[in-house]
Amino acid sequence: MVIFENVRKVYDDGTVAVNNLNLEIKEGEFVVLIGPSGCGKTTTLKMVNRLEECTAGKIYVDGNDITTVDPVKLRRGIGYVIQQIALMPHLSVAENIGIVPRLHKWEKNKIDKRVDELLEMAGLNPAQYKYRLPDQLSGGQQQRIGVLRALAVEPRVVLMDEPFGALDPISRDRLQNELLELQKKLKKTIIFVTHDIDEALKLADRIVIMRQGRVEQIDTPSELKNNPVNDFVKAFIGEERLAKISPEAPIDIIIEEPGLKVLPDTKASLVLNHLEDIGPESAQVVDRNGKWLGMAIVPDIKKVAKLGGYIKEAVRLERKLYIEEATLRDAAEMLADRDLPVPILDENNIFLGVVTHNGIARLTISRLQRKIS
Amino acid sequence: MNSDPTFMELLYKFVAKNYDRILFLTWQHIYISLIALGITIIICVPLGIYLTKNEKLTPYAIGLANIFETIPSLALLAFLIFPLGIGNKNAICALVLYAALPVLQNTYTGIKSVPPSLVQAARGMGMTEMQILFKVQLPLARPVLIAGMRVATVWIIGTATLAAAIGGGGLGKLIFSGLASIRYEVVFAGALPATVLALFADQGLKMVQEYYSPKNRAMRLARKAEKLEKINREEMEENCQENMVSG
Ligand SMILES: Nc1ncnc2c1ncn2[C@@H]1O[C@H](COP(=O)(O)OP(=O)(O)OP(=O)(O)O)[C@@H](O)[C@H]1O
Ligand SMILES: [Mg+2]
Numbered sequence: 056m057v058i059f060e061n062v063r064k065v066y067d068d069g070t071v072a073v074n075n076l077n078l079e080i081k082e083g084e085f086v087v088l089i090g091p092s093g094c095g096k097t098t099t100l101k102m103v104n105r106l107e108e109c110t111a112g113k114i115y116v117d118g119n120d121i122t123t124v125d126p127v128k129l130r131r132g133i134g135y136v137i138q139q140i141a142l143m144p145h146l147s148v149a150e151n152i153g154i155v156p157r158l159h160k161w162e163k164n165k166i167d168k169r170v171d172e173l174l175e176m177a178g179l180n181p182a183q184y185k186y187r188l189p190d191q192l193s194g195g196q197q198q199r200i201g202v203l204r205a206l207a208v209e210p211r212v213v214l215m216d217e218p219f220g221a222l223d224p225i226s227r228d229r230l231q232n233e234l235l236e237l238q239k240k241l242k243k244t245i246i247f248v249t250h251d252i253d254e255a256l257k258l259a260d261r262i263v264i265m266r267q268g269r270v271e272q273i274d275t276p277s278e279l280k281n282n283p284v285n286d287f288v289k290a291f292i293g294e295e296r297l298a299k300i301s302p303e304a305p306i307d308i309i310i311e312e313p314g315l316k317v318l319p320d321t322k323a324s325l326v327l328n329h330l331e332d333i334g335p336e337s338a339q340v341v342d343r344n345g346k347w348l349g350m351a352i353v354p355d356i357k358k359v360a361k362l363g364g365y366i367k368e369a370v371r372l373e374r375k376l377y378i379e380e381a382t383l384r385d386a387a388e389m390l391a392d393r394d395l396p397v398p399i400l401d402e403n404n405i406f407l408g409v410v411t412h413n414g415i416a417r418l419t420i421s422r423l424q425r426k427i428s
Numbered sequence: 429m430n431s432d433p434t435f436m437e438l439l440y441k442f443v444a445k446n447y448d449r450i451l452f453l454t455w456q457h458i459y460i461s462l463i464a465l466g467i468t469i470i471i472c473v474p475l476g477i478y479l480t481k482n483e484k485l486t487p488y489a490i491g492l493a494n495i496f497e498t499i500p501s502l503a504l505l506a507f508l509i510f511p512l513g514i515g516n517k518n519a520i521c522a523l524v525l526y527a528a529l530p531v532l533q534n535t536y537t538g539i540k541s542v543p544p545s546l547v548q549a550a551r552g553m554g555m556t557e558m559q560i561l562f563k564v565q566l567p568l569a570r571p572v573l574i575a576g577m578r579v580a581t582v583w584i585i586g587t588a589t590l591a592a593a594i595g596g597g598g599l600g601k602l603i604f605s606g607l608a609s610i611r612y613e614v615v616f617a618g619a620l621p622a623t624v625l626a627l628f629a630d631q632g633l634k635m636v637q638e639y640y641s642p643k644n645r646a647m648r649l650a651r652k653a654e655k656l657e658k659i660n661r662e663e664m665e666e667n668c669q670e671n672m673v674s675g
Contacts (some may be wrong), residue, residue, distance in 0.1 A: 057519050106552055118603050129555030141549035145567050147649050187647035188642060204553075227598070 056082040057103060057212060057245040062112035064098050064268075072098040074268040076112070077200055082211070083242040087255040089291075090265035096248040097138060099265075100214045103246065104130045116212060131158055134205030134213035138248075140197050140218065142189035146383070148174075148200055149185040155207045173203040177233065195226040202234070215247045219254070222390040228371040233255055251291055253388065258279070264288055307379050309414035310399050310400050310407055313339045319348050319367035323360040326351070337395050339406060347406035350374060373402055378407060386410045438630075439613040450602070454621045457598035459597075460516060460591060460672035463585045468580055472528050473573070476535025477561065486536065493529040499631070501526055501587045505594050517599075519591030526587055527580035536574025538569030570640055585626040589618070610670040 057080040064073040073095040080086050088096045090395050101107040102114060105126040114121050121129055125167055134155075142151050149170045156166045171181040176200045189197055202218050218234075219227045231254060238245065256276045264271045264279070264287075272284045273290075283289040315338040317326055326338050330353060338356070340348045349370025359369040375398045376385055389397045396409035433441075443450065472493075479486045496504065504522045512518040542565050550564045566573070592600030602618025638644060 062637055101552075107546060127554050127556055129554075130552060135549070135552040137545060137549045137552060139543075139545035139549075143547045143550075143564060145645070154550075158554055158559070182653065182660060186653035188644065188646050189650065191646065216492075233549070319482065357563075 056117060057246065058083070058113075058115040059099075060113045061097075061116070062102065062114060063069045063111045064095070064102060066106060071268050073102070075183060076270060078263060078273065079243060080246065080255055082244055085238055085247065085258060085260045086263060087249060087261075088263045088265060089249055089255045089273075090182070092250070093267075094265040095268040096265060096311070099217055100135075100246060100248060103212075103214055104135055106132045107349070108201075114392050121326065122330070131155065131208075132210055133248070134210040134243075136201050136205045136215040138216040140201045142197055142200055142204070142386055144189055147186050147188060151189065151200060152204050152207055154204060159208055161208075167209060171205060177203055195222055198222065199230065199233075202230075206237075206243075209241070210243070212237065212244045213246070215245060217248055217250065219249075225371065225373065227254070228392070232373060234258065234275035239349045253392075258294075264291060306376065306378065306383055306386050306399060306410055309380075309383070309386070311409060311411065311414055311415070313396060313398070313409045315339065316341050316406075317366055318342065318421045320366065321350075321366045323356050323364050323366050323369055326366050327353070327356050327404055330356070337396055339396075339409065340366055341406045345405045347375070347398060347400050347404050348398075352395060368408045374398065376410070379400065383415070387415055390415065431577040435613060435646075436449045439616055442611075442617055450617055450621065453597065453599050453601055453618070454625070457585070457600075457625065460520060460596065460598050461581070461588050461629075462516070464520045464527065464584050465519070465581055467524045468527045468531050469577065469586075471524070472531035473535050476518070476532050477539060479532075480539045487630070490529070490536070493532050496525040497529040502590055502593065502659045505590055509594060509648060512524070514595035518594055519588065523584050523591075524609065525589055527584050529580040530576040532576075534572045538572030538576075539565050540628055541572065542568045547627050554578035571637060574637045574640075578637070580631055581633060582626050585622065585629060589622050593666055610669065617621075 057078075059078040062073060062076040063071070065071050075101065077087075090096060093304065097312065098107060102109050103116065103121070105121060108122075116124075116133070144152075144153070149167075152170045152173055153166045156169060161169070174181040174184060179196065179199065184192070186243070189200070198218055198220075198257055202215070205213055205215070208308060211335060219230050220231065229357045235258060247258060253423050256279075259276055261273060262279055263273045266287055270287050272279060274282075279288065279292060283292060315326070315329060317338050317340055318344055319340050330336070330338060337350050337352045342348055348367060349367040349368055349372045352371065355369040355371070356366065359366070374388070374389065374393075374395070377422065378401050380400050381399070386397055389409070390412050395414055396411045398409050399407045400408060444656050475489065479489055499507070501522070504526060505518065508518045508522050512521055545563055546568070547560055550560045555563065588598050589600035589603055592604045593596050599618040599622045603622075606612065606614030606616075606618065
């Protein structure tokens, strides 16, 4: 779907941004470009929609050499999420998402419907958000709108330049999950740029590791982890990840009771008092049948408590692992992202307990001791 | 009791006798100012846009406008007598030169202040250069652009009073003839409408500026959202009622 053939980019000032890139991306494939700052990721994307022209080599999109296609027409067929988000500040959310459909001369009704559909898909209530200006959105919401804008006319190829760049780990994790869900349904050809190896490993069908304009390795996430071609790639993926403290062990050995488990219709202020007494930063919300309804963390609980609400209004759903498929590594990764307990559920969303840093530490220590003895 | 009439009485008498002339001169004043402003905008806005794409020329163009702006307005009118003679044509030309700087400069800086990432995003989505100009750059530069026009308008209306000095029309005629005959009520009958005109024009443009401010835009959008919600709610209630009827 997108083919790079000996592509090279030298900027006017002599900077070699991309050097001899060869890459063939199949239709429906999710390819992630990753590498240190300045290695040429953004430049590579911009060459695909001709915001920058290649100095040498050829790029084909959908079988056509892009230099033979009118750039405006080419760009209208390719979704683009720019690194700086860049929502139009003078346009409402709906108008921002509608930019490309309007360029395609869609009818007003059709645009309207599409905007609602996209907002709903991203978990934003259309009636509430449609008529806001970008300034009236949180950073994470802005990034979502940036992504929706690129998907509006269902382009077959989508370029995403660090779309989840400046986000806290939790929102980031959630948006990544949303994108994966979306990709399962839409099957776009996506070229995605990131700095973050965890993001790359999570999302990619194939990862392209770049350094100073050159490709170091192109492989699937598991191949990269198991067979890094050189020390740079090894270092980049992270030594600790490769060290394999414990092979993909299931997590049930370290599940423990949560610090606080509450029913959904407990007053938030009550929970807050309790938490302040015992110390942990979070509570697991579980109903009478043992079904997990989410976890609540202190800042959220405080907000709800101030409004006199119930704990069920403060829950977050994105942080969780299912016992059948989760491994120690998954749990450790989640804990490394954020030091909060990870709730463990079974396939019916029944709450089994949590995994914490302490649990992992205890496990490691026990293994060390065993090795010594 | 045969005291001299007061200033107010004189003014009243003069206005009562000459109101059609004052109206005519006011209209002429507006006419001269509008033409001058129109020509200024037609020349300077496109020129300002052109300069953003040809940076090398910018210092020259802005420098030149700066020179015209620095020449005392009466002197500028006098200079233009050589090429253009006397009358309204000369006056309008002088007003245009005089008002060029704020419009030119604000167009240039307004467009320059649009973040490059927005332009790039627009281009990346497939807008043509014209669409980028009209849908992104100009709307975002609008506050600065209108601010420049406000300054230019006030200057033009004020300076247009001098047109009479070189044989042009407008309210300056009353001011100058009043000064020559030492009849202050006549001076006043010209100065007051000129002042009011300038104030109104300034306020009017300020209102345009405010209409487009993000705050007001947000408010208009909020109202739209409310309306939508109301419609939704009504629809829902209707559905409920239907359900109840059928149930
Ligand atoms: N317009 C330009 N003119 C000259 N050099 C440029 C230009 N744009 C980028 N470069 C240079 O090209 C190289 C690659 O830049 P690029 O933006 O592609 O990096 P990147 O991998 O996207 O980095 P980051 O992760 O920081 O976004 C860098 O050395 C950069 O300084
Ligand atoms: Mg970049």
